[in-house]
Amino acid sequence: MIGEEYKTLVRDCPIVAELAEGKEVFWINGKKKSFVDAIADCELSSADVRDASARLKRFAPYFMAAFPETRATGGIIESPLRAIPKMKEALEIEYRVEMNEQLYIKLDSHLAVSGSIKARGGIYEVLCVAEQIAMREGGLSLEDDYSVLHSEKYREIFSKYSIAVGSTGNLGLSIGIMSAKLGFRVTVHMSADAREWKKKMLRSKGVKVIEYAEDYSVAVENGRREAESDPTCHFVDDENSRTLFLGYAVAAERLAEQLSKEGIEISADYPLHVYLPCGVGGGPGGVAFGLKLAFGDNVHCYYAEPTHSPCMTLGMATGLHNKISVGDIGIDNKTIADGLAVGRASGFVGRFTEPFIDGCYTVKDERLSELLAMLWDSEDIRLEPSALAGVHGAVQRRDDRGLHLIWATGGSMVPPDELRKYYNEGKRVKGEKL
Numbered sequence: 001m002i003g004e005e006y007k008t009l010v011r012d013c014p015i016v017a018e019l020a021e022g023k024e025v026f027w028i029n030g031k032k033k034s035f036v037d038a039i040a041d042c043e044l045s046s047a048d049v050r051d052a053s054a055r056l057k058r059f060a061p062y063f064m065a066a067f068p069e070t071r072a073t074g075g076i077i078e079s080p081l082r083a084i085p086k087m088k089e090a091l092e093i094e095y096r097v098e099m100n101e102q103l104y105i106k107l108d109s110h111l112a113v114s115g116s117i118k119a120r121g122g123i124y125e126v127l128c129v130a131e132q133i134a135m136r137e138g139g140l141s142l143e144d145d146y147s148v149l150h151s152e153k154y155r156e157i158f159s160k161y162s163i164a165v166g167s168t169g170n171l172g173l174s175i176g177i178m179s180a181k182l183g184f185r186v187t188v189h190m191s192a193d194a195r196e197w198k199k200k201m202l203r204s205k206g207v208k209v210i211e212y213a214e215d216y217s218v219a220v221e222n223g224r225r226e227a228e229s230d231p232t233c234h235f236v237d238d239e240n241s242r243t244l245f246l247g248y249a250v251a252a253e254r255l256a257e258q259l260s261k262e263g264i265e266i267s268a269d270y271p272l273h274v275y276l277p278c279g280v281g282g283g284p285g286g287v288a289f290g291l292k293l294a295f296g297d298n299v300h301c302y303y304a305e306p307t308h309s310p311c312m313t314l315g316m317a318t319g320l321h322n323k324i325s326v327g328d329i330g331i332d333n334k335t336i337a338d339g340l341a342v343g344r345a346s347g348f349v350g351r352f353t354e355p356f357i358d359g360c361y362t363v364k365d366e367r368l369s370e371l372l373a374m375l376w377d378s379e380d381i382r383l384e385p386s387a388l389a390g391v392h393g394a395v396q397r398r399d400d401r402g403l404h405l406i407w408a409t410g411g412s413m414v415p416p417d418e419l420r421k422y423y424n425e426g427k428r429v430k431g432e433k434l
Contacts (some may be wrong), residue, residue: 003330009329019362020329022307023372026396027317028363030353035296038355039115044242046293052124052246053253059127061147063113066181070112077119079107081258084406086378091395093375099398102264106255114174115155115413116339117248117283122174122236124162124247130182133161136426149191155183160352164227165236166220168279170192170339170410174206175236189223191216192339196417215333216280216342217325238280239322239346248286250296264403271298271402275390277409278312278360279342280304281349287407292356300400303360306335306368311345311362322347334424336365339386339410361390366429374427382419383411402407 001009018025026218031040039045060075070077082105088103111119134140134149138157148154162185167173172188179186187208190199192215199209211221219241227235238244252355259266266272272295276284281303288301308331315321325344326333333343371388375381390406397404411419 001329004216005327011317015317016227016314016329019307019310019317019326020331022331022364022393024307024362024364024367025310025313026359027172027313028359029316029354029357032358035292035356041355043352044246048246049253049290049293050251052249055127055131056124056247056250058131058142058228059149060331061145062149065147065150067113071147073112073200076160076252077112077123078408079109079111080410081106081255081262082381083262084375084379087375087381087391090378091391094370095395097395099395099404101398101401102403103394103406104380105210105379105408107381107408108251109381109387109411111412113295114170114177116410117172117287117407118170118174118410120251121241121244121247121282122171123178124250125236125241125243126175126178126182126184128243129161129163130158130184133157134277149182149308159181160232162230163222163236164189164233166216166223166238167191167194168219168338168341170217171238172202172209173198173413176202177205180205180207181209183268186193187223187226189226190218190342191219193336193338193432195418197418201413217344224396225307238242238282239254240348242320242348243389244282245286245352247350248283248341249290249293252290252409255291255293258274259359259403266295266298268298269401271295271300271400272396272402273300273302273394273400273402274407275302275304275393275405276407277337277340277386277389279309279340279386280344281353282313282405283347283409285346285349285353288353299376300358301356302358302393302397305360305362306337306340306389307362307364308335309333309337309343310360310362311342312350313362314431315347315350316360317356321345321350337384337386337389340389342377361393361396367392369422369426370429373393373423373432376423376426381408382414382423383408384414384419385422387411 063075108117
């Protein structure tokens with residue numbers, strides 16, 4: 001971006017200068033509407049989310065057959081909800097504040113099959129593709145026991161088709177693991193930020209991994225281009241997929257059930273505040289949409305991003321969405337939070353959720369490391385750096401009454417030695433003795 005363009009942008013949207021300087025910012029969305037007004041203009045509805053929920057239930061017998069770890073939950077892939085009072089106390093000491101309300105964590109980091117929030121949307125889109133093919137070529141009907149899909153008959157049918165995706169890591173894991181299990185040929189285009197262990201795991205499951213020296217956008221574009229040349233290939237478009245979005249949205253109805261079991265009633269007097277780590281936007285955007293359908297004006301959602309990759313904050317604050325990238329204002333898009341290392345936000349998600357989202361904020365890498373070690377020490381919860389982005393929002397909005405919920409997006413599949421490196425870095429940042 002040339003000098004005059006940048007000056008005009010900063011004049012119209014002063015927060016851009018703070019983002020360019022790598023500062024932690026908290027942006028409040030002035031375009032948020034009431035739930036009634038926001039939902040009136042939506043291209044998706046509660047019926048779409050119910051349809052996604054029903055499809056996941058149909059696949060439950062398949063999951064119990066193909067992934068034994070899901071049997072305890074009846075083939076439904078869902079994560080625990082947990083109060084974290086010791087972390088709350090640690091935050092109060094560290095930041096010298098008082099957090100008057102309850103602090104909970106939603107452990108999507110521990111979702112079965114692929115160990116991240118991507119086990120929602122990513123797996124759901126693969127299931128949609130598989131169901132269509134199985135009905136068209138294998139005689140599957142809605143009334144069937146879907147465990148029949150875990151058979152050589154259907155694996156042979158699926159092997160005639162391929163699935164491709166571009167990813168910084170976790171979406172690639174969910175798409176790769178699920179597609180390979182069903183029998184699809186799979187290619188994951190991995191950006192430079194993707195961790196080596198994720199590539200190794202995918203290859204061990206028979207997934208073709210193509211590596212790039214460039215960032216997420218290049219990996220996605222190459223994946224899209226390759227899929228376009230192959231009529232048997234389905235490309236999972238993380239930037240624009242409504243299917244992915246709806247898979248994430250189902251999380252809200254399940255959270256509502258969990259809160260009810262905890263005896264927690266969300267209301268105008270006791271609202272819900274949710275802090276969602278954000279990369280390109282599909283995961284947090286879908287969850288936020290589902291939450292608004294479930295709780296209306298009684299839920300407040302915030303996107304959380306690294307200071308080195310604030311693509312959604314930049315896109316929403318300027319109103320330019322995917323027409324601007326962090327590179328345009330001189331930000332390098334290099335962060336320890338590899339799952340959030342995205343330079344250009346989804347235009348679809350940014351525009352779609354603009355009436356729903358309360359705001360966006362950014363967090364320095366050093367703070368992510370510090371918070372990672374704090375959560376490990378206080379609650380023995382071990383996450384990857386990306387998953388800690390939500391914590392800082394709860395600290396900053398501590399005076400807001402109601403339940404504060406950190407959405408932990410990944411970490412349980414990270415190898416122990418990698419987790420230990422993250423922890424050691426967090427302790428180093430805190431200046432504590434290892």
